[in-house]
Amino acid sequence: MSKSVHVERTRDDGEIDPAPTVLELDGVTKRYGPETAVSDLSASVREGELLTLLGPSGCGKTTTLRMIAGLERPDGGRVRVDGSTVADDRTFVGPERRDIGIVFQNFALFPHLSAAENVAFGLADRTDEEREARVDELLDLVGLEDHADSEPGELSGGQQQRIALARSLAPEPEILLLDEPFSNLDVDLRVEMREEVRRILKEAGVTGISVTHDQEEAMSISDRVAVMNEGSIEQIGRPEEVFQHPKSRFVAGFLGHASFLTGYVSGDLVETSLGPVGRDRIHGLATEYDHTRIDVLVRPDDVLVRPTENEDDADGHVTYRRYLGPTVLYRVELENGDVVEAMHNHAEQVSLDTPVTVELAATHDLAWFPLEEH
Structure with a gap:
């Protein structure tokens, strides 16, 4: 290809020069x-x-x-x-x-032109030889060199998308x-x-x-x-x-299921209804929040839910479940009113209204926000 990926260079001070x-x-x-x-x-x-x-x-x-x-x-x-x-x-x-090139969501291919002719559409200012070489290069790049003569109606959706992409890349x-x-x-x-x-x-x-x-x-x-x-x-x-x-x-x-645990910042710990969490595991927790309550973000893969027959041992009850094929999403209301979600393998069945213990199993830093009533 006539264009090449920018290669980052290491400066004398060991830092990497960013791409322009x-x-x-x-x-x-x-x-x-x-x-x-x-x-x-x-x-x-x-x-x-x-x-x-x-x-x-x-x-x-x-x-x-x-x-x-x-x-x-x-x-x-x-x-x-x-x-x-x-x-x-x-x-x-x-x-x-x-x-600037654009690939539209409906691909916008010309139905009466072949794949190769679609790709060549924006190359009118090049010689026939240059245009043919560029089209061959792009059809090879998108893996459709054997479909050069096919019209869009003869191509699958994925193939049409690749032709649309090649056409947009053609003028470089x-x-x-x-x-x-x-x-x-x-x-x-x-x-x-x-x-x-x-x-x-x-x-x-x-x-x-x-x-x-x-x-x-x-x-x-x-x-x-x-x-x-x-x-x-x-x-x-x-x-x-x-x-x-x-x-x-x-x-x-917006980036996925988000639940919030109310926590109280106390020295080196943040006390939650699921037990204490080390302050060093709460990402960027400022000292100004000492002795205040915060909301700790937990996602379904951060939480483990286990049924228990003893109500006294339970941290909460399952109030919602959604079968997703490989996994099941559970929603648990905790004793203090917080609601958390957990994602389990589909083989691990927990019924609605079941008393459960809940474990915070995250091994990464947890995000947090100033307290908001929820």
């Missing part, structure tokens, strides 16, 4: 009449990175993508691509001049935008294509920005995730960081 920034959003705002879709949003994306904008419907993620592409003009702020301003209060560069864009790229695929194919798309982008050396409301998808393909809510980014970081150390209750809840 190719996209900057600085205080970007977009309004539709009285409604503000995106509010004062700032973020940057580095070369070769795959960033996912993640959030519920209506949070502004697709509007943000459209402003990056040049399909919408911001009402405030600045957009820079590769150091050049493409949108601010005085400048607006059209989408055809931004060196600086940035590739993916708008809900897996939403039209069935569940099994969705998982397979996530890995395939990430591989293709990394091999092509292209910077990618994806939009989705699917938490699992965002976590599995992204180098970084930006969680959006009501037009703003609530948190941006590596998937592991955002999941394990959410900075807001919204982020904690």
Whole structure:
């Protein structure tokens, strides 16, 4: 490929030089009449990175993508691509001049053209020989060299997506935008294509920005995730960081099941209804919270539930269960009114209303928030 993945270099002081920034959003705002879709949003994306904008419907993620592409003009702020301003209060560069490709959720392939002709569509400025070589290169990259003459209607959903991806990569864009790229695929194919798309982008050396409301998808393909809510980014970081150390209750809840244990900070311990937790296991607990109550975030895989015949030994009762195939999700109301959830193997059956003991089994740092009545 003519593009290559940026290689980080180690400086003389042992530190690693970060990849250069190719996209900057600085205080970007977009309004539709009285409604503000995106509010004062700032973020940057580095070369070769795959960033996912993640959030519920209506949070502004697709509007943000459209402003990056040049399909919408911001009402405030600045957009820079590769150091050049493409949108601010005085400048607006059209989408055809931004060196940005887009893969739409419906793939938008030309039904009357073959796979190879679809890929070649954006290469009109190249010679026949250059165009043919580039198409062959991309069909090989996406694993569809044997389907060059097939029309979209003869291809599966996954194959159509790969052709759409190859077509968007053909002009060698600086940035590739993916708008809900897996939403039209069935569940099994969705998982397979996530890995395939990430591989293709990394091999092509292209910077990618994806939009989705699917938490699992965002976590599995992204180098970084930006969680959006009501037009703003609530948190941006590596998937592991955002999941394990959410900075807001919204982020904690949107990225998976979130339960909260009321705890009292006492010296080196945080006392909870499930027993004491070492203060050193509560991530970043500030001294100003000494002798106060906090909420400790626990997820279903942090909790073990066991039935007990002795009510006096019980920590709570099962109030809800949901069968999920390989696992079962249980909800337990504790004696102090806290509610926690636990995920167990499907073979471990616990009935509703069963008295249970509950063990906090997490081996990692736990996130926390100032107390909120719940």
